[in-house]
């Protein structure tokens with residue numbers, strides 16, 4: 001797919017996921033690319049980038065970072081994340097002027113992949129953990145900053161008004177669940193993540209990175225990210241700099257708790273051999289599980305519910321001993337809500 005088509009496709013994705021600002025900006029960037037404007041010069045080296053490189057999100061994230069750092073001049077007045085108000089025409093003019101006036105600054109972040117750690121996906125994780133109940137050793141691959149490892153510190157308010165999690169939590173997910181949500185009482189006794197490019201949520205650079213990739217007109221996502229960053233500064237957990245298969249190889253089931261391997265929206269980034277290695281190791285962990293040392297694989301990944309059907313974000317839980325596989329529900333792309341079946 002050429003870059004203009006990829007940017008237009010991104011516009012559709014932003015519209016579907018509730019960001020009219022980014023949907024409109026992507027369309028304007030695509031027009032500007034076709035017209036040979038400042039976007040064309042900036043993205044000249046990215047013309048043949050494959051779709052997963054998400055060039056539009058790289059550009060938007062880089063500009064948002066300049067806004068957050070107060071390096072984007074007049075453009076900040078149009079960014080809701082810093083108190084501005086988006087206006088499609090005037091906002092686009094200021095955006096294009098920034099690309100034309102500060103191409104070097106904008107280019108600084110074009111070579112890095114977008115890094116999003118979506119706190120809302122905790123609704124899917126917690127639907128799974130509440131299905132299991134009891135003590136849980138939580139292992140996550142593709143953790144980014146590890147904010148989902150803090151899922152038991154968030155407050156979940158279901159569509160029926162019932163709530164779970166600390167009432168004073170700075171993160172409130174609402175509606176966390178629609179439909180018949182599970183009611184178990186999980187207790188996370190260990191939390192370990194891994195990522196090939198972990199983000200440190202306790203550093204200024206890490207916080208800037210995570211904030212820059214949250215879409216500026218989605219203030220509810222900024223609010224829950226702020227809350228999660230606040231918790232990350234206080235709750236101990238570990239994210240190792242290692243690939244998914246390396247972490248999974250190091251896990252063993254242990255007596256007295258369910259060992260859970262969890263991941264969300266990361267499987268597509270694993271090379272085929274690594275996917276095969278992780279899948280094989282999951283089989284080994286399942287075979288090694290016993291009633292006193294159970295193992296579970298919990299995932300939120302885009303999958304086809306039936307052959308030929310469109311992709312959906314399915315919440316899937318497989319448990320051992322036995323290997324029973326259950327689709328617990330379907331989540332929105334950013335997690336909230338998870339519809340429980």
Ligand SMILES: C[S@@+](CC[C@H](N)C(=O)[O-])C[C@H]1O[C@@H](n2cnc3c(N)ncnc32)[C@H](O)[C@@H]1O
Pocket residue numbers: 115116117118119121141142143144145194195196197198242243244245263264265266269270271274
């Ligand atoms: C789209 S982000 C999702 C982050 C997090 N799971 C979430 O849902 O918010 C995908 C993450 O996978 C990581 N990743 C990519 N390849 C990986 C690999 N081979 N092993 C571990 N993590 C990987 C990326 O660095 C990135 O942090």
